Amino acid sequence: MxxxxxxxxxxxxxxxxxxxxxxxxxxxxxxxxxxxxxxxxxxxxxxxxxxxxxxxxxxxxxxxxxxxxxxxxxxxxxxxxxxxxxxxxxxxxxxxxxxxxxxxxxxxxxxxxxxxxxxxxxxxxxxxxxxxxxxxxxxxxxxxxxxxxxxxxxxxxxxxxxxxxxxxxxxxxxxxxxxxxxxxxxxxxxxxxxxxxxxxxxxxxxxxxxxxxxxKPARPQGELLRLPRVQLAIVAMSIGFLVMVLLMVITPLHMDNLGQDSAAISRVIMFHTLGMFAFSWMTGFFIRRVGQIWVIMIGALTLIAACIIAPIASSVWMLSVALYLLGLGWNFAYVG
Known part of the structure; x- marks a missing residue:
């Protein structure tokens, strides 16, 4: 203690x-x-x-x-x-x-x-x-x-x-x-x-x-980078960030081009960031229950779903769902 x-x-x-x-x-x-x-x-x-x-x-x-x-x-x-x-x-x-x-x-x-x-x-x-x-x-x-x-x-x-x-x-x-x-x-x-x-x-x-x-002395950086779990963590975080940033950055501009006002844009961004953070307090417990690999896999599937829905979203609520899933998938990949 x-x-x-x-x-x-x-x-x-x-x-x-x-x-x-x-x-x-x-x-x-x-x-x-x-x-x-x-x-x-x-x-x-x-x-x-x-x-x-x-x-x-x-x-x-x-x-x-x-x-x-x-x-x-x-x-x-x-x-x-x-x-x-x-x-x-x-x-x-x-x-x-x-x-x-x-x-x-x-x-x-x-x-x-x-x-x-x-x-x-x-x-x-x-x-x-x-x-x-x-x-x-x-x-x-x-x-x-x-x-x-x-x-x-x-x-x-x-x-x-x-x-x-x-x-x-x-x-x-x-x-x-x-x-x-x-x-x-x-x-x-x-x-x-x-x-x-x-x-x-x-x-x-x-x-x-x-x-x-x-x-026990700290391991050299090169040795750590050769560990499969470290490599998996780096890949998961990198892909999660890449996918999220690609969709996230263009969304306000895309909505502005469609004539949406700042209130609608703010609402979609709110749902996205809720996906990123709202369930983070549970993610740590989820990892302890099912393991890091399963959480990362679920995150990857969630990111794929977001990438499928976002391009075909024809309304603010559909785009909100897509961006929410994008944030949630990032959360699982990052915390996992």
Whole structure:
């Protein structure tokens, strides 16, 4: 049994849960309108560029986040990650006001870099628990996105009203919201993520009864990559992200071209993100019950169903179903 108090574990889990919820709400609100703004500032061929750069930055920066967390600690790394996302939101506001596509690209890149850092918060929350309790905690933290999936799309129209009252372009509204919630999340990390979860993780490792866990040196990266289960995890996550991003990024632009308003677009994105996050709290328990491979297989079948339904969707509700399945399939592939 761990000597780390339950109150400390709960505070760290709650802090990261709030941060993940705010990050999800901010990025989803921004995502809902970004492809449309990108199309207006350039042309249709480049409408997906901000998200593409964001995904690239997310993947590249995630590799360095582990080093940053070791050198500067979990608390500082996550705090600056949220601030980086806030800076991305601020640049996106400038891009809309100045009608500069390249600034929008830079904003998208910074938000993507920030995502590469803040997503590690899921594992930071889990590492303050013993290994046998980490999968459910990971699922709970991923489920924080449920709040964002409801708040983010539904804040688009009110945020546009706020921007108009401030004398700004209505399209800056979601980015204003993004900037605000990222600053709040950064402050929450800085003040409440104490003691640093990395220190607590080391303490747990020292408390584990099995001496092999403590004394056995870490495996080289090359050796890990040769393990079949590691290869399966990488393939599952990569395909899940690829399929989801391909359909997700083009959906707002597709609906805008069909004459749908921002409320309809927001509703479809809400269902998509609900699929991503709403049942994450159950996915960890599901994995423990049936195993990772079965969960990944179910996720793959769900993604296939989404890819079949989305191209033939002739109404908002059908597109909502397709995007919901897309998010759910990603969830199974990612958490699995």
């Amino acid at each position: 761990s000597t780390i108090s339950r109150s400390v574990q709960n505070r760290i889990t709650a802090t990261i849960f709030v941060g993940q919820a705010l990050f999800s709400a901010g990025t989803i609100a921004a995502f809902t309108i970004t492809p449309i703004i990108a199309r207006n500032l350039s042309d249709t061929n480049y409408a997906g560029m901000p998200q593409t750069l964001g995904q690239a930055g997310r993947a590249i920066f995630a590799y360095f986040v582990g080093w940053l967390m070791i050198k500067f600690g979990r608390r500082q790394t996550l705090s600056y990650g949220y601030l980086l996302a806030g800076l991305g939101g601020a640049l996106s506001i400038v891009a809309v006001m100045q009608q500069q596509f390249w600034i929008l690209l830079l904003g998208g890149l910074l938000i993507g870099l920030a995502r590469g850092a803040t997503e590690q918060g899921r594992y930071v929350a889990a590492e303050v628990y013993r290994p046998e309790n980490r999968a459910p905690i990971l699922g709970i933290i991923v489920a924080a996105g449920t709040i964002g999936s409801v708040l983010g799309p539904n804040i688009v129209t009110p945020s546009q009203w706020v921007a108009e009252r401030l004398g700004l372009d209505v399209a800056t509204g979601p980015y204003i919201f993004t900037l605000g919630v990222m600053v709040i999340a950064a402050l929450a990390m800085f003040f409440f993520l104490r003691p640093d979860p990395g220190i607590l993780s080391q303490q747990i490792n020292e408390e584990i009864d099995d001496p092999a866990v403590i004394k």
